[in-house]
Amino acid sequence: MDKNKLRRDFFKYTLLNILSSVGMSVYILADTFFIAKGMGADGLAALNLCLPVFNFINGFGLMFGMGGGSLFSMVYNSTDRKETYKIYTNAFFALAVIAVVFEIIGIFFSERFTMLLGADEKIFDMAHKYLKTVLLFSSAFLINNLTVCFMRNDSAPRLATFAMLFSNFYNLVLDYEFIFNRNMGMFGAALATCTSPLISLGIMSFHFIFKWNAFGLKKMSPSWRTIKEIISLGFHSFVTEVSGGIVIAVFNYVIYKLTGNTGIAAYGVVANIAIVVVAVFSGIGTGVQPLMCKLHGLDKEREMRLILRWSVMLSLFIAVSGYFMMYECGNLIVRLFNWDNNRELREIAENGMKLYFLCMPFMAVNSILSVYFNSRELSSHAQTISLLRGTIFVVPLIFTLSSSKGMNGLWLTIPSAEVLTMFISMIIYIYYMIQRRKTMIRYFSGRW
Numbered sequence: 001m002d003k004n005k006l007r008r009d010f011f012k013y014t015l016l017n018i019l020s021s022v023g024m025s026v027y028i029l030a031d032t033f034f035i036a037k038g039m040g041a042d043g044l045a046a047l048n049l050c051l052p053v054f055n056f057i058n059g060f061g062l063m064f065g066m067g068g069g070s071l072f073s074m075v076y077n078s079t080d081r082k083e084t085y086k087i088y089t090n091a092f093f094a095l096a097v098i099a100v101v102f103e104i105i106g107i108f109f110s111e112r113f114t115m116l117l118g119a120d121e122k123i124f125d126m127a128h129k130y131l132k133t134v135l136l137f138s139s140a141f142l143i144n145n146l147t148v149c150f151m152r153n154d155s156a157p158r159l160a161t162f163a164m165l166f167s168n169f170y171n172l173v174l175d176y177e178f179i180f181n182r183n184m185g186m187f188g189a190a191l192a193t194c195t196s197p198l199i200s201l202g203i204m205s206f207h208f209i210f211k212w213n214a215f216g217l218k219k220m221s222p223s224w225r226t227i228k229e230i231i232s233l234g235f236h237s238f239v240t241e242v243s244g245g246i247v248i249a250v251f252n253y254v255i256y257k258l259t260g261n262t263g264i265a266a267y268g269v270v271a272n273i274a275i276v277v278v279a280v281f282s283g284i285g286t287g288v289q290p291l292m293c294k295l296h297g298l299d300k301e302r303e304m305r306l307i308l309r310w311s312v313m314l315s316l317f318i319a320v321s322g323y324f325m326m327y328e329c330g331n332l333i334v335r336l337f338n339w340d341n342n343r344e345l346r347e348i349a350e351n352g353m354k355l356y357f358l359c360m361p362f363m364a365v366n367s368i369l370s371v372y373f374n375s376r377e378l379s380s381h382a383q384t385i386s387l388l389r390g391t392i393f394v395v396p397l398i399f400t401l402s403s404s405k406g407m408n409g410l411w412l413t414i415p416s417a418e419v420l421t422m423f424i425s426m427i428i429y430i431y432y433m434i435q436r437r438k439t440m441i442r443y444f445s446g447r448w
Contacts, residue, residue, distance in 0.1 A: 007310070013287040013288065015287075016287065017152065017287030018284060019283070020148065020152075020157070020161040020283060021279040021280065021283030022280060025278075029272050029275065029276060030175050030193075031189045031190075031192070031193055032269070032272045032337060033175075034180075036339055038180060038185070040339065041262055041342050042123050042261065043123075044269065045268060046126035047127075047189075048264055049114075049127050049252060051272075052245035053113075053117075053131060053134055053245070054141075055241050057142060058145060058241045059237070059240075059242040059245070061095065061143075061144070061146055062145055062238065063234035063235060063237050063238035064094055064230055064231075065146045065149030065150065065234065066149055068088060068090075068230045069152060069153040069289070070153075070374065071087050071229055072087050073153040073289075075087070086220065086223065086226060087215065088216060089216075089217050089218050095143065096139075098142065102138035103138065111128060113135075117252070122261065129185070129190065130187070134190055134193070134194060137197070140198050141197050147204055148163070151204060153293075154213060159204060160204065162203065163204045166199065166200075167195075167199035170196070170199055171195065175193075233379055235382075235383050236370050236383050240370075240389075242390075243386065243387070243390025244278070247391070247398075250394075250395055250398055251271070254398055254399070254410060258406065258407060259344075259407065262344050265345055266349040267348075267352065268337075269338075269345075269349045280322070281315055281318075281363060281364055288307050288375075292304055292375035296375055296377070304372075311372075315364035318364070319361040322357070323357050323360050326357050327353075327357075330350050330353040334349045348407065355415070356412075356415070358412070359419075363418045366418060369425045373385070384428065388420070393417035393420050394417045397417055
């Protein structure tokens with residue numbers, strides 16, 4: 001085992017993918033900043049009501065991207081290119097069907113959907129403009145997520161990272177132009193956001209133009225068996241993202257009952273910072289996923305455990321450092337999104353950040369273990385972790401803790417769910433290692 005080479009690959013993939021994943025989340029954070037400055041607390045509340053839609057779009061994109069990318073990586077060195085093209089084509093076909101559904105909702109049902117998300121008369125128009133625009137551009141977000149994941153597994157993480165970072169930088173420019181120079185309000189913010197995946201796809205097209213790609217679209221009949229494999233491998237990513245959307249929607253509902261639109265706006269600040277935090281751990285996971293899949297395909301157990309150890313150590317270091325920064329600088333972060341100097345918003349958001357982000361160390365471990373199990377083709381274990389931390393623990397805890405502790409209890413919901421999930425995740429991991437060791441002993445005993 002060349003430990004130095006493995007370490008170089010580990011840091012190369014993780015650091016690039018952290019940048020890329022954070023870049024994917026920055027376009028929402030940029031919208032939050034500019035909307036807060038241009039439209040105040042009502043704009044923040046309207047945006048936060050729309051955030052679950054991003055979770056659903058990204059959930060489907062990552063399910064087929066991560067699942068297809070994992071399958072692509074497993075067969076990359078052991079099959080001809082016909083199979084790798086088949087995997088991408090089937091993932092693309094399935095996403096195209098899903099994109100049609102989002103487009104139909106955007107064209108015909110966007111007003112009903114906005115009401116369903118909880119927009120009252122005060123913020124309905126702003127929320128509806130933003131939501132409808134995002135739904136109409138949903139296909140671009142879906143295909144971008146799919147292609148980024150495949151490129152990471154096709155030895156092109158640098159180009160994928162550059163595409164994400166450049167497109168999101170351009171999004172910042174357009175946000176400023178549309179909201180302030182052209183006075184386009186929420187529609188301008190949404191339009192700027194929706195250009196980001198189009199620019200990213202344009203940059204990544206060079207991977208195909210110069211024939212660097214080992215995947216692409218081919219004329220063939222869809223294979224339900226391949227699509228099922230992709231869904232199975234990527235389902236934990238889907239659950240993680242969609243669960244996040246469900247949680248945001250439930251949070252919005254409970255917070256509106258407790259503190260109204262100002263509370264939703266304060267939660268919007270915390271939730272948008274949380275998206276970046278999740279993106280960091282997701283970046284580590286998507287970075288080590290190709291390495292783990294390849295090592296699993298080569299049956300290199302020792303190297304896989306080493307990658308797992310490094311991943312957990314890096315995640316915990318970032319989690320502890322990040323929480324310390326938020327605890328000390330939370331007031332400065334909140335001030336960036338509180339241009340109206342709304343005292344109630346500031347107090348709720350600052351307190352929320354100190355309590356909510358206690359979840360970071362536990363979230364770090366759960367995220368890495370989920371990717372580890374998925375890379376070993378133990379998708380049921382990965383899905384269990386995702387479901388527990390996503391909805392099974394969270395939704396009951398939201399109502400239980402908020403009814404007894406008010407807003408403090410609500411902020412402690414996610415940390416509590418992550419702690420409970422980590423406890424079960426460690427039990428699953430220890431049980432799996434014991435079973436694997438018994439299997440190896442029986443195997444070698446039989447040979448002797």
